Every structure is written in C-alpha cells, then in structure tokens.
Ligand SMILES: Nc1ncnc2c1ncn2[C@@H]1O[C@H](COP(=O)(O)OP(=O)(O)OP(=O)(O)O)[C@@H](O)[C@H]1O
C-alpha cells in the first residue's frame with residue numbers, strides 16, 4: 001500500500017499545518033511588519049493603511065488576506081494588531097455556526113480591537129449577512145423571538161477592524177469581498193526570501209546553519225515558509241544525530257534525501273506521478289484515472305495533492321486530451337524525451353526503448 005492512502009496530509013511537504021507545526025509556529029512568527037520577510041507589495045500597502053489609521057487615530061479599514069496555506073496570513077493578522085497596539089480576538093468561519101455566535105463575539109469587542117476571522121469563506125450564510133452590516137455600519141440587529149412576533153433589536157458596535165483570511169478568495173460572495181477596504185494577495189516566496197526565513201528560524205531555534213545550507217532547504221520548500229520551517233526541523237534532527245549539529249548544504253541535502261524531498265521539493269508521490277507519466281505513457285497525454293491507477297492512488301489524491309505543485313513548477317500540464325509532461329519533467333527525472341514521430345532519429349534509442357530503459361531513478 002502506498003504511504004499516501006492513509007492521509008496525504010501527512011506528507012512532509014504539505015502546506016497545511018500539522019500538530020507539531022502548531023506547537024512551534026507561535027515561537028517562529030515574526031511579530032512586527034519589519035521582521036516579516038518577502039511579500040513586498042502586501043507589506044508596503046498594509047504599512048500605509050496602518051500608518052494612516054494611526055495618524056488619524058481611528059481603526060483602519062477591514063483587511064482581507066488571501067492566498068495558499070502556510071504563506072503567513074495568520075502571522076500578518078497578528079502583526080496588524082501588534083502594529084496598532086490593539087488587542088486581537090481570534091476565531092474562524094467554521095467556529096461560527098449561527099448568527100448568534102457572531103453577535104456574541106461582535107458585541108463583546110472593545111474599541112479598536114482587531115477581529116481575526118480565519119477561513120472566512122466557511123462561515124454560515126446568516127452569520128455572513130450579519131457581518132455585512134457589522135462591517136459597514138458597526139451595528140448588528142439581534143433577533144429576539146420567533147415567527148411573526150420576532151423583533152430586531154439594533155445593537156451599536158464600537159469601531160473595530162476585521163481581518164479575514166482565506167485560501168479560497170474566489171468562494172467569497174462579492175458583497176463580502178467588497179466590504180474590505182484592503183485585500184492583500186499573498187504570493188509564493190522566492191528562494192532568496194525563503195532562505196532568509198530559514199536563517200531567521202534557525203537563529204530562533206539555536207541551530208547553526210551556513211548560508212548555503214539555508215539555500216538548500218529553501219530550494220526544497222515549495223515557496224512556502226511553513227514547509228521551510230518544517231524541513232529545517234527535520235534537517236536539524238539529522239545534523240544533531242548524525243553530525244555535530246551544524247547544517248551545511250551537504251547535510252541538508254542528505255537529510256532531505258532521507259525524507260524523500262528532492263532538490264526541487266518534490267516528494268515520493270509527486271515523483272511517482274511524474275515517473276509513471278514519463279516511463280509508462282511516454283509523457284502523455286494520458287487520462288487522470290489511468291495515471292492514478294498506474295501509481296496506485298485515488299484520482300482525487302493525484303489531482304488535488306500532487307498535481308497542483310507539478311503544474312505550478314511547469315512539470316506537468318492538464319490538457320483537454322489528458323495529462324502531459326513538459327520537457328522540464330524529463331530533465332528533472334534525468335530522462336531523455338522521445339524524439340517526436342516524423343522527425344529523423346538523432347542516434348538515440350527508439351521512444352519505447354528510452355521510455356522503458358534503465359535510465360530512471362533520481
Ligand atoms: N514572511 C514570513 N517571514 C517569516 N516567517 C513566516 C513568514 N510567513 C510565514 N512565516 C512562518 O510560516 C508559518 C506559517 O505561517 P501562517 O500560520 O501565518 O500561515 P497561514 O497563511 O496563516 O496558513 P493557513 O492558511 O494554513 O492558516 C509560521 O510559523 C510563520 O512563522
């Protein structure tokens with residue numbers, strides 16, 4: 001059985017937080033905007049929003065942070081509160097089942113408080129509608145009673161700042177999206193930025209690391225600080241157990257080879273998908289379900305767990321005729337692409353010979 005059938009979220013390269021991440025993340029979170037690495041545009045725009053609010057002495061506009069998991073949305077929301085010197089209340093869409101739950105939170109906010117609503121796209125409909133009015137008019141109508149006798153009691157709220165976070169901005173209803181004064185779109189991090197993240201975390205964890213060691217980890221972190229921090233912890237273990245604890249690029253590479261995270265951040269599942277596509281199907285096109293059977297996984301696992309990163313890396317493309325591998329995929333697995341039919345061969349083996357040849361492996 002493949003290791004992923006149990007739970008693909010257990011992968012070391014998943015961007016979602018696991019229990020260990022949650023335990024250590026608080027310690028690794030930058031506390032102020034200046035310590036926050038990368039996301040230049042969001043940082044600059046947010047800094048203006050916050051400075052202007054401070055100057056006016058009012059609560060800033062509501063802020064929406066959108067982007068994939070592990071890029072720093074929760075971290076930024078806490079930074080917003082810290083920069084405003086304001087208390088922060090933390091809740092999430094799934095925790096708010098009823099409009100009443102939201103009314104209770106809103107009515108207990110103090111002036112200038114930051115309300116962080118994580119996974120805001122997962123809030124219930126009635127709560128969402130209550131939120132519209134709260135965001136716009138700092139007021140909610142609390143409904144008392146049921147049926148024809150029900151009455152709405154208006155309740156004034158102190159000015160507060162809502163910070164919403166979502167991995168699925170597209171799922172937000174337009175009326176909700178429009179009520180945010182500022183939206184920050186988080187992007188995947190460049191390797192040099194991730195290298196700084198790794199360095200900073202290594203300092204906080206008291207791990208000695210050389211710049212090339214940090215670069216080695218950064219290059220395998222899929223543009224995501226959460227993954228970078230997780231890989232750093234595994235490399236630290238390896239460096240301490242097998243060596244003197246100092247992280248060099250060689251040690252980082254050896255450690256991450258043990259965890260089957262390759263030089264580009266692909267793990268075993270990603271590589272299995274690519275290898276099947278290249279070696280069994282000549283680079284495609286091949287249908288998703290056929291590809292999934294070939295690697296012994298569910299179609300959903302291949303489509304949702306492996307493919308997004310492979311597509312993002314330009315290794316695999318989804319076409320109407322099926323999945324195809326790019327030239328970069330052949331190169332990454334150390335294989336030679338077959339010569340397109342109709343072109344004279346260039347002394348290489350036939351396509352089949354190449355595909356089934358013993359050239360695979362790392
Ligand atoms: N710009 C950054 N600089 C340094 N560390 C960062 C940065 N962004 C994120 N991190 C680190 O990455 C980890 C994950 O960040 P965070 O929890 O804010 O992500 P998120 O976007 O809220 O993820 P999710 O969508 O899963 O809630 C944190 O431990 C944080 O320390």
Ligand SMILES: [Mg+2]
Nearest residue numbers: 073074075118
């Ligand atoms: Mg978060």
